Amino acid sequence: MLDFGVILSNLSDPLTLLLMMGSASFGIIMGAIPGLSGTLGIALLLPFTFSVEPHQALLMLGSVYCGSEYGGSIPAILINTPGTAAALCTTFDGHPMALRGEAQKALLTALIASIFGGLFGVAALLFLSGPLADVSMSFGAAEQFWLCVFALTIIASLSSGNILxxxxxxxxxxxxxxVGMDPVTGMPRFTFNTMELMGGINVVPALIGLFAIPLALMLLRAAGATSAMAPYVKMPNVVWNTLRDFCKRIWVAGVGGVVGVIVGIMPGAGGNIATFVAYNEAKRFSKHPEKFGTGIMEGIMAPEVCNNAVVGGAQIPMLTLGIPGSAPAAVMLGALMTHGLKPGFNLFTEQANIVYTYSIGLILSNIMILFLGLFFVRVFVQALKIPAHYLLVSIMTMGVVGAYSINSSAMDVLSMLGCGIIGYILIKGKFGVAPMALGLILGSTLEEGFKLSLHLGQAEGDVVGYFFSRPASLVLIGLTLLSTGYSVWKEISARKSAKE
Amino acid sequence: MGLSAVLYAQTTGSAGPVFVDDIDPMQYPRALILLLGAMGALLAGKGFLARAERTDMPLFTRHTLGVMAVLILYAAFFITLGFFITSVLACLGIALIMGYRRLPLLAGASVLSVVLIWLMYVYILRIPLPSGSLF
Structure with missing residues (x-):
């Protein structure tokens, strides 16, 4: 039975608040170190939750999850290296803003956007659990495939000037x-008869390589400079000014929040795909889409609101159906079961106090992250004072150790370096690394969705029907066509106006 | 285009599907490789038609090649020789390539930063780093 007195008493317990604060700080640090992630943070903290009450355990893990999603934006802005895969889009505008000397404003934008997204996700978790869980049940392999195709339409935005x-x-x-085993048949591909490549290219080390190594090599070219970035100019009332500018662009936060919640509840999609969709949609709706990628607030707001809204969204199917919407939610599902809590209808009736203490507690957790973030911004912004040669050595050492720490695998380190060299050549050839990162992130989900849909279509005796006649698929196909059509129309009108 | 030719050759040795109704595991990559080749050809065609762009900056300088070599050696010996020694040597190597010659300061900073990273990973995050034959 739901008892608000019990919930209030649970949330006012000093030990609970202390555990939440410690976990949120731990989460921010885990997110901020490239190679480590919220999933790893939750897994590391899991053994420590066995001796506390179930609601405290859930709040500790939830705080790590929220903290890590924010933490990922810090290295994305300061050193152009996403702390987590979901923070990749934050590099597009966050780092150029830092290069201009506005690192503090960029970090504050990411912080405010993260808190907004977190609260947006929790509101969805509290009020939309029931109806949205029904929608997620209609999500199959075909929808997974079309969602990836829709996310790929962002290439037009990422490769400004040369779509080819x-x-x-x-x-x-x-x-x-x-590379690795075929997702459906398990047959090895492009493994060159090495066991290490059977598991495929790990996405996180590859992302570290694609973003960190080219940046470090660029720093090398600028050797002698005292820092990679312009020194940040201390602006008066920067917190309030950023908050005011954020409120002026609140529609971007709305777009990010809605995309984050919807993609979050889709099983297996997660924040990595959601942020690309949110960034693309924010750019499409913007009056000045050409400014995206040059270091504007909207470019940080959309992905940061989105990846934090995913936290709430991903937990809706986890709590209601036992289907995790993201990798950290999958680890949290394990924690839920370890504490004897079974997801589903009974959880919301028999254990309602625990679930609602957790959901409302996440609001408190986000508020704590706001204050912790304000402290961390001051600390991290000092990184700008580090001379270029120390920064270069730190980026490379952290990159190698970060890649190794994921699976304790030498192959991850080698793939990180390989991707780094490819990334450097791509940047020098004016290809950019973001489209390649997008392909790498979406690749396995896209292929799996495509092949499973083919198999299911064959089993039903109507492959075309399976791909093109399901309602959720039709919505995604429509959005993809709209997105592509809009990009083509924009390109044509830009060329026309250039000729005139 | 060259890359797509090499990759396509890799797909030809595949045994094909195990069961009759399976999809050939190489079919999807093959389609991607063909697309890559076609787009490469298109880009090359555009390049021939466009006016050549002059750039004074070479793709690889002596410094970038040196740092890449240090990084490859670091990754190759990271596990066999151990994290500590290889990391200190890599830090020193990169700094020397970049032209810094104050050896005592460099050695001190390298050892200190590597010790801090090692302590953080091993004791706080409980992630073991390779100790190898030399630590």
């Missing part, structure tokens, strides 16, 4: 994701 180069980069990423 963007498509080539994305194809390289998609091909790289084919």
């Amino acid at each position: 180069k963007g498509l080539l980069g994305a194809l390289l990423g998609l091909l790289l994701s084919c």
Whole structure:
């Protein structure tokens, strides 16, 4: 039975608040170190939750999850290296803003956007659990495939000026994701008879390589400079000014929040795909889409609101159906079961106090992250004062150790370096690394969705029907066509106006 | 285009599907490779038609090649020789390539930063780093 007195008493317990604060700080640090992630943070903290009450355990893990999603934006902004895969889009505008000397504003934008997204996700978790869980049940392999195709339409945005180069980069990423075992039959591909490549190219080390190594090599070219970035100018009332600018662009936060919640509840999609969709949609709705990628607030707001809204969204199917919407939610599902809590209808009736203490507690957790973030921003912004040569050595050492720490595998380190060198060549050839990263992230999900849909279509005796007649698929196909059509129309009108 | 030719050759040795109704595991990558080749050809065609762009900056300088070599050696010996020694040597190597010659300061900073990273991973995050034959 739901008892608000019990919930209030649970949430006012000083030990609970202390555990939440410690876990949120741990989460921020885990997110901020490239190579480590919220999933790893939750897994590391799991043994420590066995001796506390179930609601405290859930709040500890939830705080790590929320903290890590925010933490990922810090290295994305400061050193152009996403702390987590979901923070990849934050590099597009966050780092250029830091290069301009506005690192503090960029970090504050990411912080406010993260809190907004977190609260948006929790609101969805509290009020939309029931109806949205029904929608997620209609999500099958075909929808997974079409969602990836829709997310791929962002290539047009990422490769401003040369879509062909963007498509080539994305194809390289998609091909790289084919290395390893076939997702359906398990047959090895492009493994060159080595056992280490059977598991495929790990996405996180590859992302570290694609973003960190080219940056470090660029720093090398600028050797002698005291820092990679312009020194940040201390602006008066920067917190309030950022908050005011954030409120002026609140529609971007709305777009990010809605995309985050919807993609979050789709099983297996997760924050990595959601942020690309949110960034693309924010750019499409913007009056100045050409400014995206040059270091504007909207470019940080959309992905940061989105990846934090995914936290709430991903937990809706986890709590209601036992289907995790993201990798950290999958580890949390394990924690839920370890504490004897079974997801589903009974959880919301018999254990309602625990579930609602957790959901409402996440609001408190996000508020704590706001204050912790304000402290961490001051600390991390000092990184800008580090001379270029120390920064270069730190990026490379952290990159190698970060890649190794994921699976304790030498192959991850080698793939990180390989991707780094490819990334450097791509940047020098004006291809950019973002389309390749997008292809690599979406590749396995896209292929799995495509092949499973083919198999299911064959089993039903109507492959075309399976791909094109399901209602959720039709919505995604419509969105893909709209997105592509809009990009083509924009390109044509831009060329026309350039001729005039 | 060259890359797609090499990759396509890799797909030809595949045994094909195990069961009759299976999809050939190489079919999807093959389609991607063909697309890559076609787009490469298109890009090359555009390149021939466009006016050549002059750039004074070479793709690889002596410094970038040196740092890449240090990184490859670091990755190759990271596990066999151990994290500590290889990391200190890599830090020193990169700094020397970049032209810094104050050896005592460099050695001190390298050892200190590597010790801090090692302590953080091993004791706080409980992630073991390779100790190898030399630590």
